[in-house]
Amino acid sequence: MAFLFLSTPERAAVWGPMFEEAGEPFIVGEDAVTDPAAITHLMCWLPPKDLGRYPNLKVVIGSGAGVDHMPKMPEGVTLVRTLAPGIDEMVRDWVVMATLMLHRDMPTYVQQASAGQWKGHAVPRARGTRVGIMGMGRIGALAARTLADMEFDVAGWSRSGRPVEGIKVFASDGLEDFLAQSDILICLLPLTDETQGILNATLFAKLPHGARLVHAGRGAQLDMDALKQALDDGVLTSAMLDVTAPEPLPENHWAWRDPRVFITPHIAANTDAVEGARHALAVVRASRDNAELPGQVDQDRGY
Ligand code: NDP
Ligand code: OXD
Numbered sequence: 399m400a401f402l403f404l405s406t407p408e409r410a411a412v413w414g415p416m417f418e419e420a421g422e423p424f425i426v427g428e429d430a431v432t433d434p435a436a437i438t439h440l441m442c443w444l445p446p447k448d449l450g451r452y453p454n455l456k457v458v459i460g461s462g463a464g465v466d467h468m469p470k471m472p473e474g475v476t477l478v479r480t481l482a483p484g485i486d487e488m489v490r491d492w493v494v495m496a497t498l499m500l501h502r503d504m505p506t507y508v509q510q511a512s513a514g515q516w517k518g519h520a521v522p523r524a525r526g527t528r529v530g531i532m533g534m535g536r537i538g539a540l541a542a543r544t545l546a547d548m549e550f551d552v553a554g555w556s557r558s559g560r561p562v563e564g565i566k567v568f569a570s571d572g573l574e575d576f577l578a579q580s581d582i583l584i585c586l587l588p589l590t591d592e593t594q595g596i597l598n599a600t601l602f603a604k605l606p607h608g609a610r611l612v613h614a615g616r617g618a619q620l621d622m623d624a625l626k627q628a629l630d631d632g633v634l635t636s637a638m639l640d641v642t643a644p645e646p647l648p649e650n651h652w653a654w655r656d657p658r659v660f661i662t663p664h665i666a667a668n669t670d671a672v673e674g675a676r677h678a679l680a681v682v683r684a685s686r687d688n689a690e691l692p693g694q695v696d697q698d699r700g701y
Contacts, residue, residue, distance in 0.1 A: 404442035412671035465695050466589035481677050481693040486536050488667035493541045496638035500610040505636045509657045525549040530580025533587035577604040589616035590700030599624040608635045614666045617643030629658050640666040
C-alpha cells in the first residue's frame with residue numbers, strides 16, 4: 399500500500415517526514431510512481447484524469463473542505479474531504495469579520511473616508527441584530543457559537559435541522575421563517591445540485607428589507623445579477639463575498655467597483671499542512687481498520 403501525494407512541494411516537505419515517522423509509504427508526484435498497483439490512497443485538489451491507472455486505489459482525499467469540483471469517483475473508490483480545525487477556525491474568523499464590517503456599515507465609512515468625509519451615523523448594537531446562517535455543519539456551527547457569544551441573535555438553517563447547542567436551527571422546510579428573521583444572512587453551504595443558485599431574487603425578497611449578505615460557501619450559489627438588483631432596490635444593503643463564479647470575476651464586472659460590495663479572493667481559509675497530513679494519516683489508519691473514514695463524502699448527496 400502506498401500514498402500518492404499530488405500537491406505543492408512546500409506541503410510535501412511537511413507531509414513527507416510525518417508519513418515517514420508513521421511508517422507509511424509516501425510518493426510525491428505521478429512521475430515518481432513505479433508500481434501503479436501499489437497506490438491505494440491519493441491526495442489532491444483535483445485528481446488525475448485517468449484514475450484507472452491505479453487499479454487498487456481505495457481513497458481519494460480532497461485537499462479542501464469543499465469537494466464540489468471533484469468528479470464522480472470510480473466504483474470502489476471513496477472520496478474524503480479534508481477535516482482540519484484550522485479551516486473551520488479561519489472561515490469562522492472571516493465570517494465574523496465580514497458580519498461586523500457589514501453590521502457596522504463599513505461600506506459607507508470606506509466611501510466617506512475616500513472622500514475625506516468625517517461623519518458618524520447611528521451605531522447599531524449586536525444585541526437584537528438577527529443573524530441567519532445557511533449551513534450548520536462544522537463551520538456554520540462554529541461561527542454561530544462565536545457570533546452568539548458576541549450577543550448577536552443567531553439562528554441556523556440546515557437540511558436536517560440537526561440541533562446545535564444554544565442555537566435555534568431551522569430544517570429545510572423552515573426556510574421562509576428562517577429568512578424572515580435574518581437581518582444578516584451568512585451562506586456556508588456546500589455547493590450541490592440543491593444549493594446551486596440558491597441566493598437569488600426569490601430568496602432575497604424573503605429577507606427583512608435592507609438585509610446584508612455574507613457569502614463564503616461557493617460562488618455558484620449566488621446569482622450576481624439578482625444581487626445587483628437587490629442592492630439597487632434596497633432589498634439588500636451590502637454584501638461581502640469570499641467566493642464568486644467565476645473566480646476571479648472578469649476585470650469589468652460591476653461588483654469590483656460597487657462600494658456596497660466587498661470581495662476577497664477566496665482566502666477565508668487554507669489548509670494547514672500539518673493538520674492536513676494528520677487528517678490523511680487518520681484516513682489511512684481508518685481505511686486499514688475498515689472503519690468509517692473521517693470526512694467521508696456522500697457522493698450522491700454531494701457533501
Ligand atoms: P459540512 O458538511 O460540515 O456542513 C454542511 C452544512 O450544510 C450542513 O449543516 C448541511 O445540513 C447543510 N446543507 C447541505 N445541503 C443543504 C441543503 N440543500 N439545504 C440545507 N442545508 C444544507 O461543511 P463545512 O461546514 O465544513 O463547510 C461548508 C462549506 O463551506 C464547504 O462545502 C465549502 O463550500 C465552504 N468553504 C469555504 C471556504 C472558503 O475559503 N471560502 C473554506 C472552507 C469551506 P445537514 O447537517 O442537515 O446535512
Ligand atoms: C475549501 C476552500 O474548500 O478553500 O477548503 O474553499
